Amino acid sequence: MSERPRAPGWVRAAVDYGAPLAFMLAFLATRDAVKASGALVAGAAAALALGYATERRIAPMPLVAGLAALIFGGLTLVFHDERFIKVKPTVLNVGFAAFLLGGIALRRNPLKALLGETLRMPDEIWRKLTLRYGVFFLCMALLNEAVWRTQSTYVWAWFRFPGLQILAVLFSLAQTPLMMRHMQAAEEPPPPPTE
Numbered sequence: 001m002s003e004r005p006r007a008p009g010w011v012r013a014a015v016d017y018g019a020p021l022a023f024m025l026a027f028l029a030t031r032d033a034v035k036a037s038g039a040l041v042a043g044a045a046a047a048l049a050l051g052y053a054t055e056r057r058i059a060p061m062p063l064v065a066g067l068a069a070l071i072f073g074g075l076t077l078v079f080h081d082e083r084f085i086k087v088k089p090t091v092l093n094v095g096f097a098a099f100l101l102g103g104i105a106l107r108r109n110p111l112k113a114l115l116g117e118t119l120r121m122p123d124e125i126w127r128k129l130t131l132r133y134g135v136f137f138l139c140m141a142l143l144n145e146a147v148w149r150t151q152s153t154y155v156w157a158w159f160r161f162p163g164l165q166i167l168a169v170l171f172s173l174a175q176t177p178l179m180m181r182h183m184q185a186a187e188e189p190p191p192p193p194t195e
Contacts, residue, residue: 008054015051015062019043019069020161023085027157033082036157037073040085044069060114068092086148086156089164093141100134120184129175136171140164 022043027036048066051058058066072088075081103110104127111133112126121129144164148156 011050011054015047015058015066017161017165018047018050019066020165023073024157024161027153031154033085033153033157034076034080037076037082037085040069041073041077044073064095065092082153086144086153089144089160090141093137093144097134097137097141100130100137104130104134119179121179121182122184125178125182129178132175140167143167 019040020043023036023040026039027033030036044066048058048063051062068088068091072084072091075084100110109116109123109126109130111130112121112123116126144159147159151159
């Protein structure tokens with residue numbers, strides 16, 4: 001079986017951040033969340049196409065985020081109602097939390113299933129990390145609801161991008177000590193037999 005091509009780092013960044021960046025730039029130019037949703041939809045479609053063209057697959061998280069951008073951005077454009085785009089981070093984060101916390105409830109390890117090939121850690125640490133990320137996503141959903149319901153669209157747009165991404169990076173960095181303490185070295189292949 002041939003190995004999939006691996007995309008350069010800039011492609012992965014474009015797939016992950018292209019759509020929210022397109023939304024923010026369009027919003028800053030127009031100060032209109034409905035019009036900026038058109039840029040979000042176009043950015044999400046372009047990001048998904050770029051990811052597939054370079055790797056012949058789309059990673060699960062960018063795929064879900066891209067589809068949500070297409071759906072909620074599309075609803076915003078069709079109904080001319082910015083509430084759809086504002087609620088997208090809430091729905092997306094609740095969905096991620098449900099996936100992770102539901103996996104734990106079912107005695108599965110969804111985070112390990114997504115990242116287990118990259119990181120080798122004991123199952124108990126995977127469960128702890130999954131629980132932490134599940135709670136984090138719930139908190140992000142609640143925070144998004146508080147911001148969009150109490151602040152101007154301008155404030156919410158900055159919270160949406162880059163605010164949510166900054167919070168996600170900070171949270172992930174805070175998990176690094178736990179992961180580093182429990183990361184297992186890859187098994188070395190056995191030495192070749194000598195005769």
